[in-house]
Amino acid sequence: MGAEVSIIIPVYNTDKFIIDCLDSVRRQSVQGIEIICVNDGSTDGSLQILKSYAEKDSRIQVVSQKNQGVSVARNEGIGAAAGKYIQFLDSDDMLEPEALEYAVQQMEEKQLDVFFYDARAIFESAQLEKEKSSYKTYYHRENHYQDVLTGSQLFTEWIKDGGFRPNGNLQMIRRDFLLQSGVKFIPGIVQEDNAFTAEVMLHARRVCHENEALYIRRVRSDSIMTRPQSFINAYGYFRCAMALERYFFYPAISGDTRSALQIFCQTLLKNMEGIYSNISEAEKEKIQTLPEEERAAMLYLCWYNEQAVKNRTEMIKKASELKVLNEKKEILAKQYQKVAEDKQRLQKKLESLEKHQEMLKADFTAIQQSLSFRLGRKLTWLPRNLRDAFIR
Template structure:
């Protein structure tokens, strides 16, 4: 059985080809095939390949007319029979154990992609240089395998868009019909990043196993002036693939940030006049087509990238200041009877004053950062005192710690998870349990609690096992696609916000799994007589965009529905519908009155939640107040609320829901009002507190 097919595109690389081939034929993994695709070389590359083929039957030579490395790799894949695919550029070379180590890791983890590290090799100096920037290990989870959803940073900037530092499962590549773009340069970006976001099982070999030559005389990357549009074609194809597999909504912000970053690299490494051509194209079309145009500074992960973008588009402060100074100079020359040199010197003095002011502002920002760091260090110093203090304060009661993913400070009041933790704390304490809430800055604190309950949404937490008696419970309330089976295994009990997914998960992990759906605080959210307000005939939607258009909001806006929206990001997302945006935030204590006064609320779920039948708590909050809901839905949700929610899965069904709401509102409202007693009995925080206590008693010891 052939374990790995190594595919090497070859074009006029006689100077480096022997080192490349030697590194492959001497691999410690012997069950390989080496497919060399000559791309119309005009030097002695083919003769060198023939020498190796004569000595080693594993070497196969394919010849084609010059079409580029992308076409050559595709040709090689069509002839490959190995379980895994490895790609190598003919001017680079492998570590002798590369294939063995990458193959072993992939097999152990049943991985679809195995990623390894690389370094840079400088031929003239015969020196190796580290390339730690290629794989951002700080963004990776502490467990393997994982998918892009467990990567904490931008997935497109965590890995490079190169194929030669990765091993791909051929069955996976065939399943998604992945191919390289057949263009002169940037022909692997589409293949690599499509694979990285489609893979469910990615593993890492944390060793340098491949060496990239950085001073190859004939490298195509040195002549990108001949193919300066290729990077854009790669980005465009990647976006289309994300849309095709319904991943763009989840990855839009990461894609746009990467698109800007990669565009800037291409722009800065081009020479004139090509650089000016690219600048013109970016400003005329491409920045808008890539989704970059119109985004504010806080949308971008790298402030420097945003400043460079402003510079290219002529919007930077420096450009604006230069323009203002030029205008002032021209004006002064008209009215002040002095020479040009005098005015120029005066303007230089003003520029110096401006620079001094900027330095003061920068110093203030640095001082703020120092104060923040000092505060964080003091916080960590206090952690050692907390266990004893908690035991003293608890006075014999069990100590539970709720690990809440909200950030500390005022920002936590904008997190629904924080109010979730507050409500749970209230009802647990009524059961004579002492409860502490740790926001994310204190997740590293070990309080030596009896129970640690982790509200698992977007953020990973690793149980601290220094205290052997602590029971760790994960309550997976959202985004199940972000959690691997190995992460679930870190806990003593796993609670899942979906009966369907709990049953599915029980068959896949050894840890006890219990269904525990989301809920509401029925002391806060309950029905009251509907008061006459300016919202009585209007629809509402409460939720941020997170950089993603929410379809139900867009449809309502396009149909001129009387809609009020609260949440971050909507002003940028709906530039033509600013009138429907009422604010960026609604306080939790104000939500019930808002729910009781509106006509109905629109609702939706993230795709991974809907696919795995997780119901968000907005449903329970709204219906507990007797507010009709229009929402996408799943089988589990329809079993719980068969008539109280109007369901849609596309625009036509959404419009039918609105029509029913308008024609038969009293009946729809009556159904919503009937839900309170059932919600209080089965979907309240009081009920969840009881269930959690019962679970701990059941599984303790």
């Protein structure tokens, strides 16, 4: 009877952690597993530990190769796998005890090509936990995607809401589907999970995700994700973007998925340009080792993205200046409105005062007329009375 799950573990100089890794796999509750350890030319005690474990546990196979990188090691493991399902595991990470049983249950019940899940992070030291605190929540998705979707649909949703985690380990894959798809890890690069995970999703017909932390991600110093960025990181992003380019022309991909893929590729190229522009001149010189076409394409894309960043920065600056001008315009408009309202109010007050003045004038004229009449009568009456008095 064939194995239910093939666990593929690429190993390179992780003798400090490989025991924890192997023990976490050996204590899995699911039955019928094979553990394929691909020793990628380790120079420490990793190979000796692997051989020792293989002697004790017949489920463990050890495959050795010269150092060619994690992509080649994983591809070698895929070729050697015989299980119904494939699970990748890094040699410094671990699985929760019920992880494989839970994942197999999901795969069987829902007839999935791929089952995605979450992880929890553990840190090598308190200092590293402080420096890389973003990893505490990075592998946990807030939104829920339990419905069975096509891989393209879930990829589109994840790109829209930021849930896409390009980690080849946080998924269980049906082996027949993976072989039929032809998807493999790109040899000779880092950041290889970006292309692999996206390609797997674009091919998958039935996938789903559960917010279960089945994987234990060890954050340690001097690992690919914690060491300083170098040319190889920029080159990895470049190769992943180029590998995904052909999917833009797949007729089966919807317009929404094509837009999501475009956003993702732009992010990869932005990462490439950001790294390349900030590494040392000595690191930049490594681009000269690339084939001419790759070198030309990468340099052009670095320049193009740099210009795009500059243009975007300039647009943001102009938009900010325009916002300030609009705010000033609004303030002036409000001030003008207030002045206009004050003017209208004063105009009404002036009109009221003018009316009051007219009334006072009318009253004064009436008073004057009344006084003149009475005074005239007096002046007329007095001489006549004096004259009559003398005549008598």
